[in-house]
Amino acid sequence: MPATPTPGSVRPGGRTARVREAVLRTAGDVLVEEGFAALDLAEVARRSGVGKTTVYRRWGTPGAMAADLLEDMAAQSLPRAETGSVTEDLRANARLVVKTLNDPRQGRLFKALIAASLCDEQAAQALHRFYAVRIAEWAGCVTDAVARGELPEGTDPHRVIAAVSAPLYYALLNTGHPLTDTDADHAAASAIAAARAET
Numbered sequence: 001m002p003a004t005p006t007p008g009s010v011r012p013g014g015r016t017a018r019v020r021e022a023v024l025r026t027a028g029d030v031l032v033e034e035g036f037a038a039l040d041l042a043e044v045a046r047r048s049g050v051g052k053t054t055v056y057r058r059w060g061t062p063g064a065m066a067a068d069l070l071e072d073m074a075a076q077s078l079p080r081a082e083t084g085s086v087t088e089d090l091r092a093n094a095r096l097v098v099k100t101l102n103d104p105r106q107g108r109l110f111k112a113l114i115a116a117s118l119c120d121e122q123a124a125q126a127l128h129r130f131y132a133v134r135i136a137e138w139a140g141c142v143t144d145a146v147a148r149g150e151l152p153e154g155t156d157p158h159r160v161i162a163a164v165s166a167p168l169y170y171a172l173l174n175t176g177h178p179l180t181d182t183d184a185d186h187a188a189a190s191a192i193a194a195a196r197a198e199t
Contacts, residue, residue, distance in 0.1 A: 093164050167183075
């Protein structure tokens with residue numbers, strides 16, 4: 001027998017896709033406005049205009065709904081830059097992170113989803129997958145840089161990309177101050193310097 005799909009993991013088309021879009025948009029609204037603790041499936045069903053039975057059957061738990069929202073966000077994320085320069089590529093990566101985290105909706109949404117990951121295993125696994133997808137998307141910038149001789153052989157692409165965004169997320173969660181392009185450029189430069197220093 002085929003395995004039963006995880007709630008919210010099927011990517012159908014037509015009416016079902018519209019239902020998913022409406023529910024996830026509403027779930028995002030609730031997370032932005034009130035946080036994960038307020039993510040109630042019945043309330044999401046009411047606000048999205050989707051039948052409660054459909055919502056409970058498809059997602060089942062707030063954690064599954066948050067997980068599906070992260071899967072959707074990963075699928076819709078922008079592709080990596082290809083400027084021909086590792087400095088410019090990683091600046092573009094860092095500035096995209098800054099733009100996202102400074103966005104009034106997206107910044108609050110990420111905070112809520114990070115909070116969800118600390119208390120719900122489904123949300124935690126989905127957050128890990130989200131970052132794995134995004135890091136893998138941008139890892140080619142580092143692979144290309146190694147091929148061009150900009151970074152040393154053996155440089156770990158995933159580690160470098162993670163090092164670009166890590167200080168920006170830290171700042172988001174710990175200072176509460178808006179991030180700047182200067183912050184982005186410093187994060188990119190630090191990640192490149194660290195990669196070159198490991199030779």
